[in-house]
Amino acid sequence: RRAMGKKKRAELEKQKQRFIDGAVRNGISKEVAASIFLKIEPFAEYGFNKSHAAAYAIIAYQTAYLKTYFPHEFFSASMTMDISNQNKLSEFYEEIKRLNINIVRPDINKCFADFRSDDNNFYYALGGIKSVGYLAVSNIIKERIQNGKFTSINDFINRVNPKDINKLQLEGLVKAGAFDNLNANRQALFNSIPNFILKSKNIFDNKVANQIDLFGSDEIKDDDIVNFIDDWKFEERLSKEFEAVGFFISDHPLNQFKEIFDDYKIIDFNKFNTNEEYKESNIAATLLKIQERKTAKGNSYAIIKLTDLTSVFELFIFSDILELNRNILVEGNSLIITLSKNIT
Known part of the structure; x- marks a missing residue:
């Protein structure tokens, strides 16, 4: 139960033989015990009680x-x-x-x-x-x-x-x-x-x-x-x-830079994100939050939360870009970011 609840696949594998042996000792055939465990195993990936799901749907x-x-x-x-x-x-x-x-x-x-x-x-x-x-x-x-x-x-x-x-x-x-x-x-x-x-x-x-x-x-x-x-x-x-x-409520930091937006051809993130004509654009945004994490190989990456004059959005930054720009990725800093879009 603990292995399923914590989604610990490796731990569940360890319990498989114990489950089958215990079932056999209680008069259940090995084949039946193994088939039962096969139905339990997917819950190590994701399992949700139907009555619980129904309650969430109502809420x-x-x-x-x-x-x-x-x-x-x-x-x-x-x-x-x-x-x-x-x-x-x-x-x-x-x-x-x-x-x-x-x-x-x-x-x-x-x-x-x-x-x-x-x-x-x-x-x-x-x-x-x-x-x-x-x-x-x-x-x-x-x-x-x-x-x-x-x-x-x-x-x-x-x-x-x-x-x-x-x-x-x-x-x-x-x-x-x-x-x-x-x-x-x-x-x-x-x-x-x-x-x-x-x-x-x-x-x-x-x-x-x-x-x-x-x-x-x-x-x-x-x-x-x-x-x-x-x-x-x-x-x-x-x-x-x-x-x-925890956020800007009386004004926005970018308002002091609006006069240079045309010089740098800055557009808002929503326009870039929803219009397929924009393949590469400059976005002006203020950094609200940065969450740094590590991959399984130990490489650093980050998820950054930004705000422009129209919305709040998140970007995923790979380790090379993170290391090159670490000194300016400070919460509260206003940045000009060049975004490229690959459409397949």
Whole structure:
């Protein structure tokens, strides 16, 4: 059973003689035992219980129905179920874009801890941001619902429990752009996080001690706690966003290079892949993920996941190309790739 379950053909072969000998000891002829084992052997390749297959078919039908007729509810539930799996969330996100559903990117004043939607919008979950705890952000959303939207960074710090805004959580929210509507300078906010934490702790301690802040916490402006500094450049801003969300949600890195697309005769991957007229073309894409593996002979190869301005796709890279380009195959890097097509 273990050999079949793990698809271990060699292990199954070892068990064959034991099976036949055991059957003979129990009064079954050797020929009958061997024929029975012949029926068992294919399961070492692939075997599936019929009732199990039927159950999967029903689930597949139900899932397809829900996605077709209730797409907002389907994606809200599915993505919330996989809220900690950024690879799955990325796949769902691309499908939502393909269906032209309007996505509200992470926003401290609009989004919720989980994925939600209404008739017009799909709200990205703040709990789906890396390092942002679901319970902590739920408490923040509860405060917003009870006492209104946050009007400034200072207002946010005054109202939120310091237990719900540690350094990693604030970094994740800032990098994902959750505070953009309060202050669009992400690097200024990021560098000011120690100030936010200290101020939040002081306010909380004063409340516990029942003391009045003589300097009037409510009247302090954001300029007093936010360090002035130029924002991250376009590419670095998106790189930080990629770290927090797992994909690009506010913009695409390739948008900064669109002016040179005509010079290099760049087309999108879907056009190249579906049109037989294109035998060789240049594709501009940003590397999302690289999975390096080895063949049975020990040679390295890789499966790379890329995104252009229209889709997400995967390519298989053989060892020679992998070794020649290893230094540029870094997640987040934008590349120009020449693809050739052989049609037989």
